[in-house]
Amino acid sequence: MGNIKATRRSKIILVPYPAQGHVTPMLKLASAFLSHGFDPVMIVPEFIHRRIISSIEISCVSVPDGLQMDAPRDFFANEKAIESCLPIHLKGIVHRLDEDGEVACMVVDLLVSSAIEVGHRCGVPVAGFWPAMLATYQLVSAIPDMTRVGLISDNGNPQVFGPAKFLHNQPLLSSEKLPWLIGCPSARKARFKFWTRTMERSKSLQWLLVNSFLEDSVDDHVKPQNGALLNNHSRNRQPVVFPVGPLRSKHGTLKNPSFWLEDTSCLQWLDKQNPGSVIYVSFGSWVSPIGEGKMTGLALTLEALGRPFMWVLGDGWRKGLPAGYIDRVSKQGKVVSWAPQMEVLQHKAVGCYLTHCGWNSTMEAIQCQKRLLCYPVAGDQFLNCGYIVQKWRIGVQINEFGLKDIEEGLKTVMEDNEMGCRLKTLYEKTMGEEASSKTRSTLTEFIDDIQRTDESAIPLALEILSSLLNALRFFMTSLIWIIWIGPRF
Numbered sequence: 001m002g003n004i005k006a007t008r009r010s011k012i013i014l015v016p017y018p019a020q021g022h023v024t025p026m027l028k029l030a031s032a033f034l035s036h037g038f039d040p041v042m043i044v045p046e047f048i049h050r051r052i053i054s055s056i057e058i059s060c061v062s063v064p065d066g067l068q069m070d071a072p073r074d075f076f077a078n079e080k081a082i083e084s085c086l087p088i089h090l091k092g093i094v095h096r097l098d099e100d101g102e103v104a105c106m107v108v109d110l111l112v113s114s115a116i117e118v119g120h121r122c123g124v125p126v127a128g129f130w131p132a133m134l135a136t137y138q139l140v141s142a143i144p145d146m147t148r149v150g151l152i153s154d155n156g157n158p159q160v161f162g163p164a165k166f167l168h169n170q171p172l173l174s175s176e177k178l179p180w181l182i183g184c185p186s187a188r189k190a191r192f193k194f195w196t197r198t199m200e201r202s203k204s205l206q207w208l209l210v211n212s213f214l215e216d217s218v219d220d221h222v223k224p225q226n227g228a229l230l231n232n233h234s235r236n237r238q239p240v241v242f243p244v245g246p247l248r249s250k251h252g253t254l255k256n257p258s259f260w261l262e263d264t265s266c267l268q269w270l271d272k273q274n275p276g277s278v279i280y281v282s283f284g285s286w287v288s289p290i291g292e293g294k295m296t297g298l299a300l301t302l303e304a305l306g307r308p309f310m311w312v313l314g315d316g317w318r319k320g321l322p323a324g325y326i327d328r329v330s331k332q333g334k335v336v337s338w339a340p341q342m343e344v345l346q347h348k349a350v351g352c353y354l355t356h357c358g359w360n361s362t363m364e365a366i367q368c369q370k371r372l373l374c375y376p377v378a379g380d381q382f383l384n385c386g387y388i389v390q391k392w393r394i395g396v397q398i399n400e401f402g403l404k405d406i407e408e409g410l411k412t413v414m415e416d417n418e419m420g421c422r423l424k425t426l427y428e429k430t431m432g433e434e435a436s437s438k439t440r441s442t443l444t445e446f447i448d449d450i451q452r453t454d455e456s457a458i459p460l461a462l463e464i465l466s467s468l469l470n471a472l473r474f475f476m477t478s479l480i481w482i483i484w485i486g487p488r489f
């Protein structure tokens, strides 16, 4: 690969979805572009910009989202901001950054699909980004096929009931757990509409970078060359998929992209616990609270287990904790609002991780080789859980928070010696030396591709210019003929 700085197009604009689980992998991608010699520029709403700007070494531009600074930013508030407020501001930023034709490409999280259209309108090449598992992308991109064969209705409601294989080679998934089936019927309908619009817009993309490796789910794809995948499973046009994950941060460029202050006192607490004894509990950053009844049940069960536990509980999650609970369990359990999760998972005291199965947390657990107790809550988490439990067998699913349920789950994960071996094998397969080098070369392949597009754009531009000049010459000749020569006959 040539030196990018020596060429004109050195900027890559990255547009993440405004949530921690999306911004973190996008920053890791930005960091990878930086080490390839590009100047990555992240575009984030003001409320995120304020929180991360001092801790990252990637250029970051803030954009208004039209919401009050302290207003809740749930899925639908974000959707409104992305559809109505982002495009106009983003267009101005892209024009400014591309003033001298410096932008090589825009990388847009598929969940911010209005930005795809902005990129096209500004004449900048656009690549999509999928921060989660390839299998989930395949599942949502199969929506038209699923509707056509009657698996789901036109509104996304399942027409089959119970566990089913929605795509060949994927684990069983209950039809009620399809990624858009969240909340009341009108919310489900609105989410399904969001996904159909997202996938429709993504058809205009030439490339899709996925924060995932080749899971056992890609036989609907053919491999045209090296690491890239050409999706041929649907009649619909699809972008070429580049599995560039799981993305990991390069030291120095990403100190701490956390939206919230990390409570590092939990690390000293972990230092005092016996190796492999602690249950780490966290439901990520984006999941809505699971309800007061379930919270009470989980709190009492963790206490009754008599084992040390560390629990991440943001303010909104504390409703349902028994009165005085945190003080009462303080010898046995450490409760924090936000933790330095990677350091926690790397700690030898942590024996297993009770998780919501968010994709980033799943990859971090594999990286740190921690066994999983899975309690998926919404969206892609059920499919991720299917892979963890049915395919990779590195964890078990917990359906209830009763003492017996958790005790049995713990027994299974902690006493299964083979599970440790499977985790090690999976780590090697996904993040070992060979896997990392493959990931790097897949990213290089993508970069070569955008540069080829850039080079081929110059002859195309010259060709268009020459056609315009020919047309102009023809017009002028005709005009001269009409004005000067015509009247003489």
Ligand SMILES: O=c1ccn([C@@H]2O[C@H](COP(=O)(O)OP(=O)(O)O[C@H]3O[C@H](CO)[C@@H](O)[C@H](O)[C@H]3O)[C@@H](O)[C@H]2O)c(=O)[nH]1
Binding pocket: 019, 020, 021, 022, 024, 131, 132, 258, 282, 283, 284, 285, 286, 287, 312, 337, 338, 339, 340, 341, 342, 357, 358, 359, 360, 361, 362, 364, 378, 379, 380, 381
């Ligand atoms: O105390 C904490 C808790 C979490 N994290 C980090 O926050 C991220 C959480 O990401 P993830 O596990 O993917 O969960 P969510 O934040 O909930 O992510 C949303 O986005 C993901 C990527 O699309 C989806 O897989 C999830 O289902 C969706 O909820 C991870 O990097 C964690 O290390 C911390 O740093 N400290």
